[in-house]
């Protein structure tokens with residue numbers, strides 16, 4: 001079974017032309033893949049469609065067996081609980097502690113206090129940040145801040161993890177560590193889709209590459225084409 005299925009999906013924003021055009025692909029349950037392509041190719045838009053932050057102009061999207069056309073506005077928060085999202089700019093709340101940032105998805109779900117403590121510590125342990133619960137994320141390095149973002153994304157045990165240029169603000173060493181974290185979550189069964197143009201970072205990794213150019217999937221994955229997207 002597939003965790004993500006796109007069938008002939010096109011998308012345009014108000015006043016724009018098609019930014020995704022007739023896109024068909026699947027991500028299998030338990031698979032990890034990279035979504036590549038130059039800036040403006042439509043990577044963020046594709047991820048937004050998966051998370052129901054946008055509705056497609058045409059075509060069908062099925063996520064974890066749910067046809068998104070049938071998910072009504074009021075059901076979107078519940079739908080999103082199956083998905084963890086990691087952002088390029090971390091999206092942390094700097095007036096709250098690391099603990100509170102990671103706890104947020106659990107608080108929203110109304111999970112009890114003791115459970116929250118246990119699960120936040122497990123998530124921070126998984127990203128190597130146990131012991132930093134009380135500090136403000138502002139005191140952390142970029143790589144550590146992104147690990148807080150990843151802990152927040154996985155704390156509620158989502159089946160699917162989406163990441164949009166998660167290493168865009170990190171130096172190469174931290175970027176490698178972040179990619180290794182995604183691999184580790186994938187190894188324990190989480191489906192992972194990572195949008196990135198850091199081709200150098202991913203070319204030696206054993207995952208499928210889904211490549212977008214001007215809103216279209218390209219099946220050609222020649223090294224020249226790949227290099228051009230760095």
Ligand code: ADP
Nearest residue numbers: 013014016019038039040041042043044045046
């Ligand atoms: P990528 O993530 O690959 O850089 P995006 O999905 O962000 O690509 O953008 C694809 C295209 O859609 C770009 O031309 C961008 O300018 C346009 N776009 C993105 N968001 C909007 C929006 N909210 N309104 C209009 N155009 C948008």
Ligand code: ADP
Nearest residue numbers: 051052053080081082083084085087090091092
């Ligand atoms: P903010 O405090 O700026 O809303 P969030 O991290 O809460 O930062 O969310 C940033 C964007 O990502 C928002 O548009 C939000 O709707 C969306 N978002 C947050 N959590 C999820 C999720 N689990 N799945 C999909 N989208 C999400």
